[in-house]
Amino acid sequence: MSLRYALLALLRVGPLSGYELQKLFAESVGHVWHAPDSQIYPELKRMESDGLITGEEQTRGQRGRRRVYHVTDRGGEDFFAWANAPMEYSRVRDPAHLRAAYLESASDDAARDFLTAHARHHRELLRRWRDEIARIRSGEHPMVQRRLAAIPEQERERAVAFKVFAYEGLAQRAEAEIRWAEQGLQLLNRLAGEEAPVTAG
Amino acid sequence: MSLRYALLALLRVGPLSGYELQKLFAESVGHVWHAPDSQIYPELKRMESDGLITGEEQTRGQRGRRRVYHVTDRGGEDFFAWANAPMEYSRVRDPAHLRAAYLESASDDAARDFLTAHARHHRELLRRWRDEIARIRSGEHPMVQRRLAAIPEQERERAVAFKVFAYEGLAQRAEAEIRWAEQGLQLLNRLAGEEAPVTAG
DNA sequence: CTAAACATGTAAAGCGTTACATGATTCG
DNA sequence: CGAATCATGTAACGCTTTACATGTTTAG
Numbered sequence: 001m002s003l004r005y006a007l008l009a010l011l012r013v014g015p016l017s018g019y020e021l022q023k024l025f026a027e028s029v030g031h032v033w034h035a036p037d038s039q040i041y042p043e044l045k046r047m048e049s050d051g052l053i054t055g056e057e058q059t060r061g062q063r064g065r066r067r068v069y070h071v072t073d074r075g076g077e078d079f080f081a082w083a084n085a086p087m088e089y090s091r092v093r094d095p096a097h098l099r100a101a102y103l104e105s106a107s108d109d110a111a112r113d114f115l116t117a118h119a120r121h122h123r124e125l126l127r128r129w130r131d132e133i134a135r136i137r138s139g140e141h142p143m144v145q146r147r148l149a150a151i152p153e154q155e156r157e158r159a160v161a162f163k164v165f166a167y168e169g170l171a172q173r174a175e176a177e178i179r180w181a182e183q184g185l186q187l188l189n190r191l192a193g194e195e196a197p198v199t200a201g
Numbered sequence: 202m203s204l205r206y207a208l209l210a211l212l213r214v215g216p217l218s219g220y221e222l223q224k225l226f227a228e229s230v231g232h233v234w235h236a237p238d239s240q241i242y243p244e245l246k247r248m249e250s251d252g253l254i255t256g257e258e259q260t261r262g263q264r265g266r267r268r269v270y271h272v273t274d275r276g277g278e279d280f281f282a283w284a285n286a287p288m289e290y291s292r293v294r295d296p297a298h299l300r301a302a303y304l305e306s307a308s309d310d311a312a313r314d315f316l317t318a319h320a321r322h323h324r325e326l327l328r329r330w331r332d333e334i335a336r337i338r339s340g341e342h343p344m345v346q347r348r349l350a351a352i353p354e355q356e357r358e359r360a361v362a363f364k365v366f367a368y369e370g371l372a373q374r375a376e377a378e379i380r381w382a383e384q385g386l387q388l389l390n391r392l393a394g395e396e397a398p399v400t401a402g
Numbered sequence: 403c404t405a406a407a408c409a410t411g412t413a414a415a416g417c418g419t420t421a422c423a424t425g426a427t428t429c430g
Numbered sequence: 431c432g433a434a435t436c437a438t439g440t441a442a443c444g445c446t447t448t449a450c451a452t453g454t455t456t457a458g
Contacts, residue, residue: 001416001417002294002296002299003417003418005299005303006299009303009306017436017437018437018438018439019435019436019437019438020436022437023436029299029302031293032293032294032295032298032299032302033293033294033295033296033299034292034293034294035418036418036419036420037438037439038418038419038420038421038422038439038440039417039418039419041437041438041439042439042440045439060426060427060436060437061426061427061428062426062427063425063426063427064425064426064427064436064437065426065437065438066436066437066438067437067438079306080306080307083300083303083304083306083307083311084307084308084311085311086314086315086318087296087297087300087315087318087319089297089322090296090446090447091235092232092233092234092235092326092371093203093233093234093235093446094233094234094371095203095234095288095291096288096290096370097233097367097368097370097371098203098206098207098230098233098234098367099284099288100363100366100367100370101230101233101363101364101367101368102206102210102284102363103284103363103366103367104356104359104360104362104363104364105210105280105281105284106281106284106285107285110284110285110286113287114287114288117287117288118288121290125293155305157392157395158305158392159305161305161388161392162301162302162303162304162305162388163302163305165301165304165384165385165388166298166299166301166302166304167298167302168381168384169297169298169301169378169381170293170295170298172377172380172381173374173377173378173381175377176373176374176376176377177370177374179373180369180370180373180374183366183369184366187362187363187366191358191359191362194358202444202445204445204446218408218409219409219410219411220407220408220409220410221408223409224408236446237446237447237448238410238411239411239412239446239447239448239449239450240445240446240447242409242410242411242412243411243412246411261408261409261454261455262454262455262456263454263455264453264454264455265408265409265453265454265455266409266410266454267408267409267410268409268410291418291419294418
């Protein structure tokens with residue numbers, strides 16, 4: 001159900017075609033909530049049939065067409081309801097930590113590879129979050145630009161602060177994952193050291 | 202696909218009926234990878250038809266029956282392949298951080314509620330992870346008990362170390378989430394303070 | 403005898419992934 | 431005229447959730 005609100009958030013700032021929305025999505029909210037095109041187009045149709053948005057059919061050239069979506073009153077209300085409702089947390093289901101619990105069944109090399117890959121993966125994410133934060137702060141971020149143009153000046157600081165806050169959380173989480181993977185590598189070294197303490201002497 | 206390996210991990214230690222497995226699951230791996238009964242029974246059937254486990258039909262009393270599952274050679278190999286294979290990370294899709302990015306659209310009260318609930322949720326999780334770690338270290342943990350009985354003494358330290366490591370990662374993540382929520386509350390206070398600095402004087 | 407625990411599922415719906423599929427327009 | 435970009439989807443499959451559905455055995 002979150003995709004719907006991520007899309008609504010972008011459309012609330014101003015009408016967009018499915019294609020524009022999809023492009024904008026990929027370089028903004030898509031960092032926090034990934035969705036491929038093949039999910040976005042059908043979801044827009046469903047949102048229209050649910051009365052949250054209306055599609056305005058436009059022509060492009062001779063035969064080209066595109067559908068530009070506008071948020072309805074109902075859509076705006078739904079968005080605010082979502083933004084104000086208590087969150088429902090889903091049950092824990094974490095592939096990486098499940099794997100970690102069974103690292104004893106892996107070879108030393110595989111365990112090491114797992115941990116270095118985990119650190120690498122989260123370093124990459126961390127880079128992305130830090131980039132996003134810099135772009136938001138500098139006003140380059142496309143979502144923030146559109147958003148800031150649409151709201152009174154007083155509220156801009158607030159809008160920027162919450163966007164930065166959200167990405168900060170993801171960055172801090174990535175940092176925690178990196179530290180954890182490094183602890184795991186230390187654990188591997190310690191276990192390897194204990195395994196053959198006599199033969200080493 | 203992880204459920205299958207979580208189940209295989211438990212069965213590898215010794216045969217269990219679907220019911221026993223389901224109970225044991227809930228108080229062990231289920232903390233890391235939640236799955237309801239209604240998912241476990243069908244998955245066992247699928248695993249059997251895929252040749253990873255075999256079901257041995259037993260009777261209980263007059264009419265009662267139960268199916269006890271054993272891991273096949275194929276199942277054991279599959280498990281090791283899983284434990285040694287590189288992880289595939291799925292795209293980011295995080296409801297809480299998506300919501301945080303749009304906290305500007307929420308009322309101050311709703312934002313505060315969201316953040317306190319987030320902290321509360323992760324404090325609860327943290328308590329659970331810390332509990333699990335204590336139970337693993339003390340040898341009370343049912344999964345670890347069964348597991349330790351099945352492996353040579355030298356490898357026990359290794360097995361315990363990795364279990365603790367996995368839960369430590371979850372605990373550290375929970376701590377990061379709590380810190381983040383607290384930063385968010387500070388942000389709210391700061392924004393509230395700036396909003397009406399003159400009327401306060 | 404009755405409640406708790408044992409025991410095992412089916413059905414429907416929603417969400418997400420991956421692969422497939424097609425065509426128009428604009429810019430160089 | 432060819433490539434990039436614009437533009438919009440369908441189909442199949444798998445995982446997860448939620449609700450429903452049923453019956454047996456054992457301990458008190």
